[in-house]
Amino acid sequence: MKRGKVILLTAVAAVLLSGLAACGGTQKNGTLNLFIWTEYIPDSVIEGFEKETGIDVQMQTFSSNEEMLAKVQGSNPGAYDIVVPSDYMVENMISQDILLEMDESQLTNLGNLDPAYLNPSYDPESKYSIPYMGGAGVIVYNKNMVEEGADFTDYDELFKTVYNNSMVVLDDFRSIVGITALSMGYDFNETDETKLGEVKEKMLTLKPNIKSFDSDSPKTLMITEETAVGLMWSGEAALALSENENLDIAFPEKGMYLFLDNLCITKDAKNADNAYKFIDYVLKAEVNKEISTEFPYLNPNSAGVALMEDAYKNNKAIVIPPEEIAKGYYVKNIGKTVDLYSEIWAEFTK
Amino acid sequence: MKKNYKARNKTIPLLTTVSPVAVWLILLVAAPLLYVLFLSFLSTDGYNVVFRFTFDNYKNLINPTYMEIYANSFLIAFFTTLICILAGYPFAYHMALAGKKKKAVMMVMLMVPFWTNSLIRLNGWKTILGKTGFVNTLLLNLEMIHEPVEILYTRGAVLLGMVYTLIPYMILPLFASIDKLDRSLLEASNDLGANKVKTFLHVTLPLTFAGIFSGSIMIFIPSLGYFFVSDIMGGGKSQLIGNLIETQFKAANNWPLGASLSMMLIFLILIMVTVYKKSGGNMEDLGVM
Amino acid sequence: MRNRRKKFGSVLSNIYSYLVYLFLYLPIFVVLLFSFNTSKRNIVFEGFTFEWYLRLPDNDSLLNAYGNTLFVGCISTVIATVIGTLASYGMSKYKFKGKGIIDILLYIPVVIPEIVLGISLLAIFNLSNVPMGLTSLIIAHATFSIPFVVFTVNARLAGFDRSVEEAAMDLGAGRLKTFFTVTLPIIMPGVISGAFLAFTLSVDDIIISFFTTGPGSNTFPLKVMELTKTGVTPDVYALTTIVFIVTVAVTFLSQRDKKKPVKG
Numbered sequence: 079m080k081r082g083k084v085i086l087l088t089a090v091a092a093v094l095l096s097g098l099a100a101c102g103g104t105q106k107n108g109t110l111n112l113f114i115w116t117e118y119i120p121d122s123v124i125e126g127f128e129k130e131t132g133i134d135v136q137m138q139t140f141s142s143n144e145e146m147l148a149k150v151q152g153s154n155p156g157a158y159d160i161v162v163p164s165d166y167m168v169e170n171m172i173s174q175d176i177l178l179e180m181d182e183s184q185l186t187n188l189g190n191l192d193p194a195y196l197n198p199s200y201d202p203e204s205k206y207s208i209p210y211m212g213g214a215g216v217i218v219y220n221k222n223m224v225e226e227g228a229d230f231t232d233y234d235e236l237f238k239t240v241y242n243n244s245m246v247v248l249d250d251f252r253s254i255v256g257i258t259a260l261s262m263g264y265d266f267n268e269t270d271e272t273k274l275g276e277v278k279e280k281m282l283t284l285k286p287n288i289k290s291f292d293s294d295s296p297k298t299l300m301i302t303e304e305t306a307v308g309l310m311w312s313g314e315a316a317l318a319l320s321e322n323e324n325l326d327i328a329f330p331e332k333g334m335y336l337f338l339d340n341l342c343i344t345k346d347a348k349n350a351d352n353a354y355k356f357i358d359y360v361l362k363a364e365v366n367k368e369i370s371t372e373f374p375y376l377n378p379n380s381a382g383v384a385l386m387e388d389a390y391k392n393n394k395a396i397v398i399p400p401e402e403i404a405k406g407y408y409v410k411n412i413g414k415t416v417d418l419y420s421e422i423w424a425e426f427t428k
Numbered sequence: 429m430k431k432n433y434k435a436r437n438k439t440i441p442l443l444t445t446v447s448p449v450a451v452w453l454i455l456l457v458a459a460p461l462l463y464v465l466f467l468s469f470l471s472t473d474g475y476n477v478v479f480r481f482t483f484d485n486y487k488n489l490i491n492p493t494y495m496e497i498y499a500n501s502f503l504i505a506f507f508t509t510l511i512c513i514l515a516g517y518p519f520a521y522h523m524a525l526a527g528k529k530k531k532a533v534m535m536v537m538l539m540v541p542f543w544t545n546s547l548i549r550l551n552g553w554k555t556i557l558g559k560t561g562f563v564n565t566l567l568l569n570l571e572m573i574h575e576p577v578e579i580l581y582t583r584g585a586v587l588l589g590m591v592y593t594l595i596p597y598m599i600l601p602l603f604a605s606i607d608k609l610d611r612s613l614l615e616a617s618n619d620l621g622a623n624k625v626k627t628f629l630h631v632t633l634p635l636t637f638a639g640i641f642s643g644s645i646m647i648f649i650p651s652l653g654y655f656f657v658s659d660i661m662g663g664g665k666s667q668l669i670g671n672l673i674e675t676q677f678k679a680a681n682n683w684p685l686g687a688s689l690s691m692m693l694i695f696l697i698l699i700m701v702t703v704y705k706k707s708g709g710n711m712e713d714l715g716v717m
Numbered sequence: 718m719r720n721r722r723k724k725f726g727s728v729l730s731n732i733y734s735y736l737v738y739l740f741l742y743l744p745i746f747v748v749l750l751f752s753f754n755t756s757k758r759n760i761v762f763e764g765f766t767f768e769w770y771l772r773l774p775d776n777d778s779l780l781n782a783y784g785n786t787l788f789v790g791c792i793s794t795v796i797a798t799v800i801g802t803l804a805s806y807g808m809s810k811y812k813f814k815g816k817g818i819i820d821i822l823l824y825i826p827v828v829i830p831e832i833v834l835g836i837s838l839l840a841i842f843n844l845s846n847v848p849m850g851l852t853s854l855i856i857a858h859a860t861f862s863i864p865f866v867v868f869t870v871n872a873r874l875a876g877f878d879r880s881v882e883e884a885a886m887d888l889g890a891g892r893l894k895t896f897f898t899v900t901l902p903i904i905m906p907g908v909i910s911g912a913f914l915a916f917t918l919s920v921d922d923i924i925i926s927f928f929t930t931g932p933g934s935n936t937f938p939l940k941v942m943e944l945t946k947t948g949v950t951p952d953v954y955a956l957t958t959i960v961f962i963v964t965v966a967v968t969f970l971s972q973r974d975k976k977k978p979v980k981g
Contacts, residue, residue: 111932116943136932139943144678145832149928152839153849157932170475243578249664251679290581290663295948304559321757413474417488420680425493427667428500438811441892445807446819448800449863453822456860460837461825519737522730534734535913536968541741542917543964544748545941548957551949552744555751560761562747592740596917597865600910601872607906608873638875642868646914649827673830687833694828698821 107132110352113150113158115339116141118211119360120372127359133352143167150176156346159353165338165408168207169200177206178343184354187361190381194400195338199408208357211375212338213311214398214406215253217328218318223306230328233261236307237280241287244306246299249291251423252409253309253335254281260332266407269415278422285426300325311337316374316395327395329402336406338378376403461694468687477683485688494672494689501668504583505651508590509644512598515591516643520602524609535603542596550589550660554580557588581663589661590651597650598643605639606632649697669693745961752954769955779940783960786937789851790919793858798912800859801866806900808867809874823868826861834861835928842929849931857929858919865918866911873907 116139124135140146143164150158151174163171171177182188185208195209217230223244229235236245247254255274256266258281264273289305290296296310297318308318319325341360343353359365366382374396377383383390383397391397412419471480523534541549556562557579564576579585613631622630651657655670664671669689676686755764773779808816826834838860842853881903885895901908923938930936937960944953 138930138932138935139939140927141942142678144681145927148832148836149839152836152843152928154843157849174476246663249659251675288663288665291659291665292663298948302558302560411475414472416474416680417682417685420675420682420685421491421493423675423680424491424497424667424672427665427671428493428497442807442811442813445803446811446813449804449807449867450815450819452800452860452863453819453825456838456841456856457822457825459841460829460834461822463837463840464829464833515737518730518733522734535909537738538741539913539917540961540965540968541745543920544745544957544961545938546921547923548748548941548949548953549744552747555747556743592744595741597914600914601869601907604869604873604907604910605875608903635876639872642872645824646827646865646868649824653828653830670830674832677830677832686830690828690830690833694825697824697828701824 107134108349108352109134109136110349110356111157111159112137112356113146113160114139114162118162118339118373120368123360123365123368126365126368127356130359131352131355133349133355135356147171150344156344156348158344159347159349160356161342161344162210162339163207163342165198165200165336165340166411168340168342169411171342172201172206176345178345178347178350179205180208180343181354185358185361187358187363187381190361190363190366190379192378192380194403195378198338199410201340207340207342208361209378210339210341210360211369211373211377212336213313213376214329214337214403215248215257215309215335216312216315216395216398217330218300218308218310218315218325219328220300220303220306220322220324221326222324223303230307231331233257233330233332236287236309237261237284239286241307243286243289245287245308246290246292246296246305247288247309248296248311249293251419251426254284254426255419255422256335256407256409257309257330258284260330260407263332266333266335267410267412269412271415271418274415274418274422278425281422281426291427297321312395312398313373313375316393319393319395329398331405333405333407334402336403336408338376338408464687464690467684468691470684472682472684475681482684485684486692488685489688489692497667497672498669500666501652501670504587504590504668505648507587508594508651509598509648511587511591512595512643512647513640516595516598516602517640520599520639521606523599523603524606535600538596538599546593547656547660550593550657553585553589553592554660557585580661581665583662583666586658586662586666589657590654593654593657594647594651597646601642601646602636602639605636605642609635645701652693748954749958749961752951752958754951757950769951770959772952773955773959778935779937779956782935782937782940785851785854785934786920789854789858789936790916793855793862793919794912794916796855796859797862797866797915798908801863801911801915802870802904802908804863805867805870805874806896806904809871809877810879823864827864831861831922831924832928835925838925839928849929850934853929853931854926854934854936857925858922861922861925862915862918865914866908869911869914870904870907873904873910877903 110133112135114137118139119137124137127133128135138158140149143166146161146163147167147170150161161171168177188208191209196204198204198207198209201207217236219228219230225240255268255277259268259273259277260266262273262277262280264270264277268274268277287307290299292299293311295314296308297314299305300308300310300318301322303322303324308315310318315327319327341357343350343357347353360369361379363379363381363385366377366379367385370377370379370382370386370390374390374393376396376398467477468485469481469483471478471482471484523531523538526534554561558564559576559578559580561580563579564573567573568576609632652668653670653673655668655674658664658666658668658671673686673689673693676682676689750762752769753765753767754762755766755768756762804819808819835857838853838857841847842849842856847853847856877900881899882895885899886892890898921938922936923942926936926939930939941953941956944950944956
């Protein structure tokens, strides 16, 4: 019985705690429901916005585009004001009629963005999406663990048998199928079945080289030198390079896999005005600097980047040369061919 | 007269005991199940679900690669269950024989680690088993090996992770069933000259079979679906059914195929239980059905 | 001779239990140790520091999430345990129409992929206007916990001698009294075991919680997931260590309470 009491007390304490927290959060100028990737915006930015505008930000996080879509579609319309989909998901959400066509006049800081990132293929007139942060699939290698003269700007280097069981790669089927296709001179978003058959054969020669599939923290294996070569997002690569000086980075010549996450407002947003205010706040150069300092992702906000220190600007894992970005590819909707991709993936990882 | 009275009165206790679970399951479990079933007959346009009826998702299941993944998963699940029984039984037995206070302490100590996030605990194992981890360092220092051995990112590591994550689900039902044994029965058997092994095989084991069965259900089924264990401990190199389904619901975004894979899994589990029911005899005695 | 062998056996089984505990606690020791590590990598222990504890996010959102997790865990465990125990008892005692269906439905939450259960529950909550937040979380958690309670209590009820109940009732005890004074004490170890499993499932759940929570009611595992996005770092370990120590302390205190001699 005594244990019951303790549990009851704990429960009561928990209710009180959550009640208190809820009370503390009420403010006057309305709320904003933000649905964003985990670890993607510093708390200080949220707090700064709340202080400046008096708007209470309710943040919820997700860890995959598909989960986000499922949750937005399943919830009441307008439950979330701002969502942060990646490139291909923006295209899909536009086609599903979930996003609001934005009123650009409400965004005074739009000029801070690098025009190279505007009007992307997934949102040709940048009507629905404002680029926030992104990255590229780069190759990181350990100079002491690979042979002299190894050239990782060529994807074919990855397929050599000398790298048996010594690689960590993204746990993402579009990336592996895509770069294998690129290495053969095919398209990153290849849809030709015969060509994909060849791609599969070539992928199978890559499999023995892979020690681990890891999208979340591949840097660890590179830093500890448990793997010699890694295919990872540039943000991770930047962190890996800063922790182990034997590591170096390569941008494959045939083009990299790119992703770009965007700030979007939902069509039925209950607090659309607040959403505009938030996006405009995030676009400010000083605020953007705060974000970049904490998260070393690819940043399309050139005014924000300009404020950063030289060490940041000269780090090519963070500020990737524009000509490399220009050669890159976004994931595209490939229709039913995606089923073939997932079959290839199943065979590849079984 | 008395018999009649009893029979009539059965309705009320039956309703009070069974109707809560019946209502709960119908509202919150049957509905999702029907949703999955419905979904498994729909198609996609490559990205979104479209409402066009099709059997294709089930046809697509007959694919040698998927079969191989199924076979692998069942193998891992089988060994996970077996290891949990073998390792869990002596522990549960010891716990059941302990005094009242010790029993409580043992049970709490058993559960406390599991209230810490499972992903973090598995990452702890990664540190232990890695190339520069404790195990390799120890073996190197003892000069039992001269080069670090690969422990992590193997099937063995996946198995270890599964056993680690699931073992309380074997120990607790085993404890519940061993604990109720009449100790005088065991002593009687011993006194009659049966040796310990014989007593165990002919008295203890059959009487605790319900515990083994309940535990096996709670370990075998989840271990088919725990994709994160294979991801963290095995480096995602050997897919399990769970990974396959997960891919359909996330990266590939082919929900209908994911749904049909789930239906097939549900179907296989029910077949296994039914076959067991028919062959292994009476589930009623086992307390499972 | 026999006594000595018995003693030897008990020493051996004690040693075995310690080994099992070692296996269960080993990764937690690693977490404890590496929360004091100067290196960020969690691979080699390089030096001792309190830095990560000092740097722990001091906002209430973490505390709030932990409170939510305990609250949801406790309430959903109570619900699942009551419903599950009643179900196990009723289904083992009575035969009725539709029993087969309930049997099958009990397996579904265990087999069905978590993401599917999560999404369908979200849809159901939306249709029925269940407030998204703690209420929806509690209902969802109870749903996936119920089968585990049923299976565990089943293990205890198997071969249960009904004549004990009959005897009590012949002596004039009502059904309720019989259940509470005769049956329940006998099946109690099964009920407690089931409750432990239900609580464990609840405090560790991520996927279903993601879909069934509402804005502002985060749970602790969801928070941990956020922090581990870019790899498990020592500050996550520091947080885990604190939570672990608090859990052990609370459990220990409740145990000590229990040990006080209570008469009657």
